[in-house]
Amino acid sequence: MGREQIVCEHRIREAKGSDMSDDNAGFAIRGTFMHAPRREEVEILEDAVVSVDAAGSIDGLFRPGEAGHAEALAEGRRRGVLTELPEGRCVLPGMVDLHIHAPQWPQLGKCLHLPLEEWLVRYTFPLEARYADSVFAERVYTSLVETLLANGTTTAVYYATVHLQSTMRLADICLARGQRAFVGKVAMDDPEQCPDYYRDPSAAAAIAGTRDLIAYVRTLPGNESALVRPMITPRFIPSCTDPLLEGLGALAGESGCFVQTHCSEGDWEHAFVLERYGRTDTQSLDDFGLLRRGTILGHGILLSGEDMEMIGEARAGISHCPLSNYYFSNAVFPLRAALDKGVRVGLGTDIAGGASPSLLDICRHAVNASRALEDGVNPALDAAERGRPGSRVDFRTAFWLATAGGADALDLPVGRFEPGCSFDAMLVDTRRPGSNLVVWPDADSLEDVLQKIVYNAGRDDIRKVWVQGRLVAEK
Ligand code: GUN
Ligand code: FE
Numbered sequence: 381m382g383r384e385q386i387v388c389e390h391r392i393r394e395a396k397g398s399d400m401s402d403d404n405a406g407f408a409i410r411g412t413f414m415h416a417p418r419r420e421e422v423e424i425l426e427d428a429v430v431s432v433d434a435a436g437s438i439d440g441l442f443r444p445g446e447a448g449h450a451e452a453l454a455e456g457r458r459r460g461v462l463t464e465l466p467e468g469r470c471v472l473p474g475m476v477d478l479h480i481h482a483p484q485w486p487q488l489g490k491c492l493h494l495p496l497e498e499w500l501v502r503y504t505f506p507l508e509a510r511y512a513d514s515v516f517a518e519r520v521y522t523s524l525v526e527t528l529l530a531n532g533t534t535t536a537v538y539y540a541t542v543h544l545q546s547t548m549r550l551a552d553i554c555l556a557r558g559q560r561a562f563v564g565k566v567a568m569d570d571p572e573q574c575p576d577y578y579r580d581p582s583a584a585a586a587i588a589g590t591r592d593l594i595a596y597v598r599t600l601p602g603n604e605s606a607l608v609r610p611m612i613t614p615r616f617i618p619s620c621t622d623p624l625l626e627g628l629g630a631l632a633g634e635s636g637c638f639v640q641t642h643c644s645e646g647d648w649e650h651a652f653v654l655e656r657y658g659r660t661d662t663q664s665l666d667d668f669g670l671l672r673r674g675t676i677l678g679h680g681i682l683l684s685g686e687d688m689e690m691i692g693e694a695r696a697g698i699s700h701c702p703l704s705n706y707y708f709s710n711a712v713f714p715l716r717a718a719l720d721k722g723v724r725v726g727l728g729t730d731i732a733g734g735a736s737p738s739l740l741d742i743c744r745h746a747v748n749a750s751r752a753l754e755d756g757v758n759p760a761l762d763a764a765e766r767g768r769p770g771s772r773v774d775f776r777t778a779f780w781l782a783t784a785g786g787a788d789a790l791d792l793p794v795g796r797f798e799p800g801c802s803f804d805a806m807l808v809d810t811r812r813p814g815s816n817l818v819v820w821p822d823a824d825s826l827e828d829v830l831q832k833i834v835y836n837a838g839r840d841d842i843r844k845v846w847v848q849g850r851l852v853a854e855k
Contacts, residue, residue, distance in 0.1 A: 406434045406849070408456035411465030413441075414830045415473050416780035417796045419719060424826040425797065429453055429462075430471070432803040435605075436849025441797055468811035468819070470829070473795045474534025474804035474845060475739040476786030478699035479640075479678050479728025482538045482550055483508045483517070485524040487732040496708040496733075497648050501575070508541045508566075509578040517546030521553045524737075528559065529853040531738045532842045534804040535560040535786065535794060537640060537676060537699070537728075539613055542566050542580050544589045551597045555608045558852040560794070560804065564613025564640055565593045569624045583624035587631060594635055607848065609638070616642035616678075617653045617664060629669025638790070639670050643677035643698075646709045650682040662687035671696055674791055678728065680718070681709040688721045697724035697789030700781065702745040704733035712753040715746065716771050726786025727778075743778035743834050775834040807844040808833055817841050 408431040416422045429452040431440040442449035456462030465471070484504060491503040511517045517540075528536055536559055540547035547565040554561035567586040568574045580586035590612055597603065597610040612632050614620045620628075632639050643661040644650045650661065657664045662683060665671045675696035683691070691698065700713050718725055727742045728734075736742065750773045756766025787795030794804040810819045810829055817836045819829050833841075845853035 405459070405461065406432050406439070407461040407463065408432065408440075408452060409463045409465065409471060410453060410456070411463075412470040412826065413472075413797050414470050414826070414833075415783065415795075415797050416776055417784055417798070419780050419785065420774075420776050422776050422779065422827060422830055424830065426826065428797075429456065430797055430803070431456065432849045436803055436847075438797060438799050438801050438803050441799055465807075467821075469807060469809055469843075470833075471797075471805050471807050472532075472830075472833070473783040473797065474806050474847065475532050475782045476535040476537075476726055476790065476792075476795060477528065477533045477729055477739055478537045478676050478697070478726040478786050478789060479701050479730045480524075480528075480536055480538050481731055481733070482521055482524055483511050483541045484732035485520050488737070489732075489735045492707050492733075492735065495648065496646055499708070499733075505575055505578045511541040511543045511546040514543070514546040514549050517541075517543070518549050518553070521546075521550045522557075524731075525553050525557050525559055526853075527737050529557060529845050529847075530842065530855070531740075531839050532806040532845055533559075533737075533739055534806070534845060534847045534852075535790070535792065537562045537611065537790070539564050539566050539615070539640065542568060542578065542586070542589070544592055547593055548596050551593075551600065551608050551610075555600060555603050558607070558847045558850050560792070560802075560847050561608045562611040562638060562640070562790070563593070563597060563608060564611035565589050566613050566615050567624055567628060568615040568619035570619055570621045573619050579619075580624075583621055583627055586624050587627040590628065590631060591635075594631075594637055605848070612637050612639045612670075614639075614641045614670065616645070616649060617656070617661060618649060622668075625664075625668040625670065632672055633669055638674035638676065639672060640676040640699075641665065641670065641678065643680050644682040644687070645679035646681060646711075660684060660687050662690050666690060666694070674789075676789060678730065679705060679709060679713065681705060681711050681713050683714075683718070685717075685721070688718055688723050692722040692724075695724065697726060699728035699730075699789075700725050700746060701728040701730035701734055701742070702749040703736060703742060704728075704730035705749065706745075708733055712749045712771075714753065714768070714771065715750055715773055719777075724785070724789040725781060726789045727781045738839065739782045740834060740837055743775065743782050746778045746781060747773060747775060775831050779830070779834050803846055803849045805846050806842050808837055808841055809843045810841070812841055815841050
């Protein structure tokens with residue numbers, strides 16, 4: 381345990397023991413903090429003190445030598461609420477997963493040999509139909525939320541299924557486990573595109589179910605701080621009728637709820653929407669009132685420059701899901717182009733289109749995909765024609781996307797260590813025996829350590845996870 385103070389460990393455990401009900405008096409941590417407050421920029425705060433108030437928000441951040449550092453240390457010690465981290469441990473912001481299909485969790489790591497439109501019909505709709513059984517839903521959703529928290533995902537944006545009851549269970553589980561979450565009842569009513577055994581019976585029923593979910597989540601006992609929020613979730617344009625899209629757009633305006641959907645994900649879907657409306661996904665979503673501040677658009681691979689401008693102006697965001705995109709999207713998302721146009725972007729696992737629950741994994745894929753786009757992938761072409769110059773991003777941008785970038789897309793005060801932000805964070809042990817994360821203290825700078833965490837840390841290296849100051853996972 382090194383310099384870590386037993387007394388503080390005890391207090392944190394006490395809070396956990398009492399159902400982690402946040403009645404502790406706040407705490408402080410002294411050690412190394414690493415974050416990426418702005419795109420392409422990481423900041424390492426060595427020997428800093430971060431103090432967290434009783435409500436779980438950061439109320440002080442003190443660098444050594446700065447006014448307040450010595451006082452914060454003394455105050456934390458006096459009150460017995462200071463944890464001093466030993467060498468080799470560092471605190472990073474918790475991560476924000478902007479795109480998860482919770483019901484697809486049992487399908488992780490299989491069935492990825494078919495294109496999207498066949499995968500949906502052959503595997504995914506039959507699996508999602510099983511969530512008519514809310515006991516099954518509870519088992520799966522509990523396993524998923526636990527796994528994501530253990531991997532450092534402190535904010536999760538979920539698609540559930542068409543079923544209201546099991547979607548409410550997902551909200552209950554996030555709240556009970558302490559995960560910050562957006563939860564959507566999937567809306568899909570078009571009998572031409574959705575099977576009879578798995579769809580909303582009508583546009584009106586889908587809208588009523590969405591309304592019911594919003595009311596339920598907003599009045600959940602214990603959710604007064606809106607840790608868990610409802611989301612309006614038309615699956616994607618092909619699965620919805622016009623009256624459903626119109627109704628959900630109106631509901632978004634009326635309720636102020638954020639919206640999520642898939643947008644220009646791949647060739648089939650993009651062409652389907654163009655054929656139906658003579659407009660792109662982005663234009664069509666805007667026509668229905670669904671392109672709004674806080675709307676999270678999944679994928680966005682085939683967006684035009686004009687689409688990106690519309691998304692940027694609307695202050696909507698894109699969930700970039702690079703792992704899933706290799707399977708379903710037919711191309712690489714032009715991440716740098718979107719960022720350069722001022723579009724808000726964060727990362728998504730897209731479980732189970734992407735076969736990993738780890739956002740650190742997704743950071744790696746975001747870097748790799750950007751490199752593939754920059755250089756191109758067809759060796760039969762001349763180098764000058766092969767790729768798209770100016771496309772690459774590095775680990776700094778990837779980590780920013782996974783934290784502050786995702787938080788900004790949701791207008792959430794998380795993802796950075798700044799006074800006023802919620803303390804959503806993860807403690808990484810960089811010296812764990814048997815880990816793939818191997819740090820050489822005499823050869824690695826602290827920025828190298830962060831880079832190595834992004835490239836090589838795994839679930840077991842993440843020793844503790846907090847959401848709003850509450851300890852929600854510990855190994
Ligand atoms: N488009 C419509 N539904 C889905 C889904 O479940 N996953 C992905 N990746 N794209 C979709
Ligand atoms: Fe998806």
